[in-house]
Amino acid sequence: MVAQRIKEISYAIREIAAVANKVAKSGKKIYHLNIGDPVIFDFNTPRYISQALADASFGGKNFYVDSLGAPELREELSKSLTQNYNLNINSNDILVTTGVTEAIFFLIAAMIENKKELLIPGPSYPLYINYANFFDGIPVEYGLDESNDWEPDIDDLRKKINERTQAILICSPNNPTGVMFSEKMIKQIIDIAGEYDIPILSDEIYDQIIYEKPFTCPASLSKDVPVIGLNGFSKTHLATGWRLGYMYYHDPENKLDELKEGIAKMARARLSASSIAQYAAIEILKNPGTHTKEMVGKLKERRDYSYERLRKIEGITCVKANGAFYLFPKFDFTELGKWKDDKEFVIDLLETTGICTVYGSGFGEYGRGHVRFTFLPNLKILETVYNKLENFIK
Ligand SMILES: Cc1ncc(COP(=O)(O)O)c(C=O)c1O
Known part of the structure; x- marks a missing residue:
């Protein structure tokens, strides 16, 4: 037995991670662009x-x-x-x-x-x-x-x-x-x-x-x-x-x-x-140290790279982030043809390529038609991710 208020809780960022775990069990490499945790990437706690x-x-x-x-x-x-x-x-x-x-x-x-x-x-x-x-x-x-x-x-x-x-x-x-x-x-x-x-x-x-x-x-x-x-x-x-x-x-x-x-x-x-x-x-x-500044320096490069790659893909438009570590591009699913909405796209992308993102509708009504990408992974991983994304969309 569980109270109704608990049944109604939904947290897309973690829910997509559960799908990713299933995909990982099938032996596929997962590219985590879903969770906003810098520490699990190359941003070590000083x-x-x-x-x-x-x-x-x-x-x-x-x-x-x-x-x-x-x-x-x-x-x-x-x-x-x-x-x-x-x-x-x-x-x-x-x-x-x-x-x-x-x-x-x-x-x-x-x-x-x-x-x-x-x-x-x-x-x-x-x-x-x-x-x-x-x-x-x-x-x-x-x-x-x-x-x-x-x-x-x-x-x-x-x-x-x-x-x-x-x-x-x-x-x-x-x-x-x-x-x-x-x-x-x-x-x-x-x-x-x-x-x-x-x-x-x-x-x-x-x-x-x-x-x-x-x-x-x-x-x-x-x-x-x-x-x-x-x-x-x-x-x-x-x-x-x-x-x-x-x-x-x-x-x-x-x-x-x-x-x-x-x-x-x-x-x-x-x-x-x-x-x-x-x-x-x-x-x-x-002693606030220099780690925040260093992290921001690295993130800026990763943001620029991700933004340039995303905006070159037909059917996607993207506003450039000036803070945090997220990009939230809009997908024109009518033009792209194959997917009905952001959730279907994100799950198909994950199952086919191992790229794990978060569907925009998980961020409320205004998020529909969007996908959230973090830019926390290093440039080499981002390059692989965006090559795979381009091929997947083609
Ligand atoms: C906007 C926003 N608020 C709060 C949190 C949670 O932060 P904390 O780790 O301090 O609980 C997050 C985590 O991603 C966030 O993005």
């Missing part, structure tokens, strides 16, 4: 970071730490938010979580119930949709406009606000499009949120993985609109397995006090996030 984790473990830091997070870590996070984005966030307004995943879970659990609505970008990272449904709410997607470099369609966003809307979620750089929202758009979203007196949730997990333009931090643009920022160590610091993230409240007019206390209650109920990961994270923040 030695000093792994050492910090070992030191924390051997150094007596293995215990239930403060439910809101180790005070020293929250202090360091507060300093880094000031340094990076000129924010003035008190360490008491920072909560350490088991990945951004848990932060999203806490927020949606605390804000959404009884058909209340969460405005999220469409296409959307699947977790927002899943958790909004799980807590008996409604995930409402505001369109990102592919013909305008995946910028939010601000009129669509405005149209979709009503008295049930609890928050507007921004994810920039975006998963799955790989594109950042412009500063102008973010300002407009903040203005609209202010007009309707609703807070902004800002998933900033890719803030340091950017190629041409600087990252715009929504909280730094907001005078009075509450912005809850979400970030973590998974991608920037090559620590996906540590499961360490955090949220911070930019709340100049103290509108979020009740919510903050509600979320703190949830945090206390689950005791704490990993203590050893937290103490190791303090070391990373004190």
